[in-house]
Amino acid sequence: MALWRRRVRLLIAVLALAFAAVVARQLRPRVPVPPHLPSARTDPAAVAEVTDGRLERITFSRQDVSVDFRRQLLYPDGSMKLFAVKIKTDERGGTRTFTVTGNEGHVGEKESVLTLDGDVQVVASDGLTVRTEHATYDGRDGFVRAPGPVQFSRGRTKGSGLGMTYDKNRDVLDVLQNAVLSIAPDSNGAGGTEITSAAVEFARRDRYTRFDNGVRIVRGGETIEAGNATAYLTEDGERIDTLDLRDNARITVPGAAAGGLQSLAGSTMNLKYGSDGQARQ
Known part of the structure; x- marks a missing residue:
């Protein structure tokens, strides 16, 4: 009988200790859990911020x-700012691609024009690269427009100017003012050329380059000047096939040998070039 009582007392003591532990745990002060705070937006005026995204793909016929x-x-008026922006177009069939990048972009509400600022680069799949600090891309007509200084390059040609438009649908680059071009010699050391012109248009797909409102071309020891000129390129687009000069055309060869051509002038001229880069006719 005494043994039974001792066991009951022991069980009651264990239960009492367990109950006391539970009560003590419940009465212990709780450590407050810090509330979850949303990440602060980098611009308080924005209503939303998105990282690493892509705008809706727009599919046209081509x-x-x-x-x-x-x-x-994103802002309350429907406008948006984009950072480290990249615009890419792919022509159906994968024949050409066109990319525009910039540090920052801005699009107004229901607008198709994207304004780009900071290290803007235009890169076409044929190797053309254009650099400027400020430009716009208009999705309605496929034009990139830049009002300020630009630098451009493709293959052996590099140059600069003030203001440009690039029509990606026609693959045509227009440098609007103060165009300066330098064409490096080919692997045979021929074809090195320096050109200045008030304006220039490069039509890569149609293989011509047009110089307007005064042009001066220095190549191979001769200087060519005219009011306007159009250079038609060979099939590979790497050298001049024909050069048409208009409006007070003039060719001078400083230091020409005795009996050699020193100068030639006319209202218009048409020069045909051979594979060595020298005029034949």
């Missing part, structure tokens, strides 16, 4: 257009 960005800010 090409697809996508806009990727590192960061996007």
